[in-house]
Amino acid sequence: MSLTQGMKAKQLLAYFQSKADQDAREAKARGDLVCWSASVAPPEFCVTMGIAMIYPETHSAGIGARKGAMDMLEVADRKGYNIDCCSYGRVNMGYMECLKEAAITGVKPEVLVNSPAADVPLPDLVITCNNICNTLLKWYENLAAELDIPCIIIDVPFNHTMPIPEYAKAYIADQFRNAISQLEVICGRPFDWKKFKEVRDQTQRSVYHWNRIAAMSQYKPSPLNGFDLFNYMALIVACRSLDYAEITFKAFADELEANLKAGIYAFKGAEKTRFQWEGIAVWPHLGHTFKAMKGLGSIMTGTAYPALWDLHYDANDESLHSMAEAYTRIYINTCLENKVEVLMNIMEKGKVDGTVYHLNRSCKLMSFLNVETAEVIKERNGLPYVSFDGDQTDPRVFSPAQFDTRVQALVEMMEANMAAAE
Amino acid sequence: MSKVEAILSQLKDIAANPKKAMDDYKAETGKGAVGIMPLYAPEEMIHATGYLPMGIWGAQGKTISKARTYLPAFACSIMQQVMELQCEGAYDDLSAVLFSVPCDTLKCLSQKWKGTSPVIVFTHPQNRGLEAANQFLVTEYELVKKQLESILDVQITNVALENSIAIYNENRAVMREFVKVAADYPQVIDAVSRHAVFKARQFMLKEKHTELVKELIAEVKAMPVQPWDGKKVVVTGILLEPNELLEIFNEFKIAIVDDDLAQESRQIRVDVVNGEDGPLYRMARAWQQMYGCSVATDTKKGRGKMLINKTFQTGADAIIVAMMKFCDPEEWDYPVMYREFEEKGIKNLMIEVDQEVSSFEQVKTRLQSFVEML
Numbered sequence: 001m002s003l004t005q006g007m008k009a010k011q012l013l014a015y016f017q018s019k020a021d022q023d024a025r026e027a028k029a030r031g032d033l034v035c036w037s038a039s040v041a042p043p044e045f046c047v048t049m050g051i052a053m054i055y056p057e058t059h060s061a062g063i064g065a066r067k068g069a070m071d072m073l074e075v076a077d078r079k080g081y082n083i084d085c086c087s088y089g090r091v092n093m094g095y096m097e098c099l100k101e102a103a104i105t106g107v108k109p110e111v112l113v114n115s116p117a118a119d120v121p122l123p124d125l126v127i128t129c130n131n132i133c134n135t136l137l138k139w140y141e142n143l144a145a146e147l148d149i150p151c152i153i154i155d156v157p158f159n160h161t162m163p164i165p166e167y168a169k170a171y172i173a174d175q176f177r178n179a180i181s182q183l184e185v186i187c188g189r190p191f192d193w194k195k196f197k198e199v200r201d202q203t204q205r206s207v208y209h210w211n212r213i214a215a216m217s218q219y220k221p222s223p224l225n226g227f228d229l230f231n232y233m234a235l236i237v238a239c240r241s242l243d244y245a246e247i248t249f250k251a252f253a254d255e256l257e258a259n260l261k262a263g264i265y266a267f268k269g270a271e272k273t274r275f276q277w278e279g280i281a282v283w284p285h286l287g288h289t290f291k292a293m294k295g296l297g298s299i300m301t302g303t304a305y306p307a308l309w310d311l312h313y314d315a316n317d318e319s320l321h322s323m324a325e326a327y328t329r330i331y332i333n334t335c336l337e338n339k340v341e342v343l344m345n346i347m348e349k350g351k352v353d354g355t356v357y358h359l360n361r362s363c364k365l366m367s368f369l370n371v372e373t374a375e376v377i378k379e380r381n382g383l384p385y386v387s388f389d390g391d392q393t394d395p396r397v398f399s400p401a402q403f404d405t406r407v408q409a410l411v412e413m414m415e416a417n418m419a420a421a422e
Numbered sequence: 423m424s425k426v427e428a429i430l431s432q433l434k435d436i437a438a439n440p441k442k443a444m445d446d447y448k449a450e451t452g453k454g455a456v457g458i459m460p461l462y463a464p465e466e467m468i469h470a471t472g473y474l475p476m477g478i479w480g481a482q483g484k485t486i487s488k489a490r491t492y493l494p495a496f497a498c499s500i501m502q503q504v505m506e507l508q509c510e511g512a513y514d515d516l517s518a519v520l521f522s523v524p525c526d527t528l529k530c531l532s533q534k535w536k537g538t539s540p541v542i543v544f545t546h547p548q549n550r551g552l553e554a555a556n557q558f559l560v561t562e563y564e565l566v567k568k569q570l571e572s573i574l575d576v577q578i579t580n581v582a583l584e585n586s587i588a589i590y591n592e593n594r595a596v597m598r599e600f601v602k603v604a605a606d607y608p609q610v611i612d613a614v615s616r617h618a619v620f621k622a623r624q625f626m627l628k629e630k631h632t633e634l635v636k637e638l639i640a641e642v643k644a645m646p647v648q649p650w651d652g653k654k655v656v657v658t659g660i661l662l663e664p665n666e667l668l669e670i671f672n673e674f675k676i677a678i679v680d681d682d683l684a685q686e687s688r689q690i691r692v693d694v695v696n697g698e699d700g701p702l703y704r705m706a707r708a709w710q711q712m713y714g715c716s717v718a719t720d721t722k723k724g725r726g727k728m729l730i731n732k733t734f735q736t737g738a739d740a741i742i743v744a745m746m747k748f749c750d751p752e753e754w755d756y757p758v759m760y761r762e763f764e765e766k767g768i769k770n771l772m773i774e775v776d777q778e779v780s781s782f783e784q785v786k787t788r789l790q791s792f793v794e795m796l
Contacts, residue, residue: 080757084496084748093757130548133526137548137719138754145723145758153549153719157558158523160532160543167561171547174554336533359494364750368530371492 009252016244027052028121041129064283064393066116172324209249217301225266226300272297279358284395302350384413437621477624524717559706608677659744726762
């Protein structure tokens with residue numbers, strides 16, 4: 001009997017998250033390859049080659065959520081990483097330095113012994129993709145240099161003009177083929193094209209069920225608490241090319257559908273307003289941000305961040321142009337007009353009443369267009385918005401008091417609009 | 423005034439008054455200017471239109487006020503200044519602005535130009551070892567070319583483009599020679615003058631710049647090389663300004679014997695090679711050949727090694743990292759370079775470059791103590 005039989009989605013999430021790390025530890029112990037990967041880099045090639053995958057962004061977010069970021073940030077700080085650098089990256093460089101020291105000396109540094117970080121092994125190679133930022137190029141350059149390991153790059157050029165042109169897809173698809181050649185050399189065996197097709201099919205099934213979950217926020221009241229997407233994200237990032245993600249997401253989507261039928265909603269009867277969250281979660285203060293909104297009766301029913309992994313493509317397209325398009329159309333890799341369209345679509349689907357913008361100290365790409373994005377959207381749909389200062393993993397930037405004041409103002413505006421409409 | 427002084431004075435005037443340089447050019451030729459955002463652009467294409475390519479590298483000491491509405495405080499210092507100037511309409515006389523997007527900040531800035539000039543955006547490919555990357559960039563350049571032709575109502579012919587490429591290659595070669603001459607004659611070309619020679623090339627036709635720099639080099643080389651009783655450094659970063667900061671280098675007799683500044687030597691590092699391929703393809707290849715820059719992806723991380731080599735080749739006493747405030751590509755390069763410098767026993771110092779700052783006492787103290795240590 002399967003170990004996971006009868007498990008609820010939440011149990012499956014915990015089980016598979018931990019299993020993915022365990023898989024990597026076991027692979028390392030066997031002498032098999034482990035790859036560290038950027039969160040929206042295509043895993044299809046490495047998974048086809050049977051390489052175990054670890055996702056530093058998810059790993060860092062986990063460290064942040066478990067209040068362990070500061071120790072790793074301090075290690076990175078000592079190595080010369082400026083506080084201006086992305087905190088996911090700094091936490092990861094700190095963690096990597098600890099692992100490296102342990103590997104060289106045979107002794108785990110104390111900071112690592114005491115860390116709540118999930119135990120993951122050092123990589124034998126890394127793969128990165130700049131569809132969510134160019135920081136991921138710099139960060140992975142450093143990982144490759146400091147560990148003296150191969151770095152596979154999938155460069156998806158910024159789409160300053162939409163729709164995505166064919167020549168960009170051709171360049172990306174060529175890099176896919178190049179990545180495959182690199183992997184053949186690294187692994188010392190030919191690429192298994194038949195398995196590659198199966199992995200792409202698997203990825204599409206995971207994405208399908210991921211989208212089923214996100215679609216549940218269209219209902220009013222919503223059976224889905226949008227913050228749950230932040231929790232379940234770990235698997236769409238780390239396991240989308242394995243059945244781990246598909247099994248978990250299918251279970252969760254089925255549960256939500258059953259709840260909807262039974263009239264069970266996320267906020268029971270307390271859903272008063274609905275909001276869009278724009279930006280990365282504030283992992284060290286995830287509980288505070290959720291509770292503050294819940295306390296105000298406001299539910300998140302739209303967020304583009306987890307939707308980054310809506311990586312649907314035609315798995316039968318052997319030119320790989322469809323897959324290339326999926327990996328480059330990420331809304332923050334496109335022009336302002338497209339970004340606005342994507343967010344407005346999310347707002348419409350989630351029937352939101354307003355938006356909370358996270359001005360993220362760690363993420364320039366997800367912050368420097370916030371003013372323009374918010375202004376254009378407000379002009380078009382008239383919905384109110386607020387912005388707060390935060391950081392995805394550095395706990396020092398976020399101020400609970402500022403967040404509370406800002407979101408109270410938003411909720412007041414949203415409620416006033418609703419009252420006026422009635 | 424000696425000939426050397428006269429040429430340096432002329433270049434310093436141009437470097438300090440870009441607006442005047444542009445207005446003079448317009449009056450003289452009847453043609454306008456096209457702005458070029460950092461860091462790299464196919465400038466030869468603008469030159470081929472007959473318009474004056476103008477570098478946009480911020481300003482010094484401007485208090486940021488209007489830009490605060492559009493950019494949080496953690497945007498890099500240079501883009502804060504550029505945004506402030508956009509809001510003030512300082513760039514509105516430009517016929518177009520050419521925008522590359524090799525970092526996250528520039529991607530965003532390319533979407534929010536507050537001035538009135540039309541903006542042309544293009545993306546550099548970052549998987550630079552591949553032929554597919556060249557093909558991608560050629561197409562991007564073709565689109566830039568079409569937009570320039572349409573906005574400026576000119577046709578960019580291959581003949582004009584080849585001529586511009588030759589002019590730029592010559593200018594780059596002459597500037598590479600100038601770097602060596604400046605290193606040999608720090609008594610004649612001090613830090614302020616050295617910078618002015620580089621900065622002026624952002625605001626004038628390259629053939630005219632080449633002519634002046636050639637003359638300057640000839641005059642300087644006619645003098646005997648004197649022993650230098652100060653220290654020698656290699657500097658790296660986005661830029662090293664303003665003159666008040668460079669005057670500290672002069673005061674403590676710190677000669678800049680080579681640089682890896684984006685505003686200076688990175689602009690002249692690689693040429694567009696000759697060959698049978700078309701000009702746009704060869705210009706794309708130049709991006710592939712670029713090295714040692716924080717926004718040109720390099721998984722081998724060669725920048726630190728390049729700087730170490732420069733230090734050995736020039737006999738420099740140290741490397742000074744001029745860190746542009748809040749420039750994350752540069753900040754990400756620093757820890758690896760720092761480790762490499764330390765491993766090789768190369769003395770190094772990081773100073774912060776903040777274009778909004780107008781007081782330099784702190785950096786003066788740091789440079790003074792550093793020099794005493796060398």
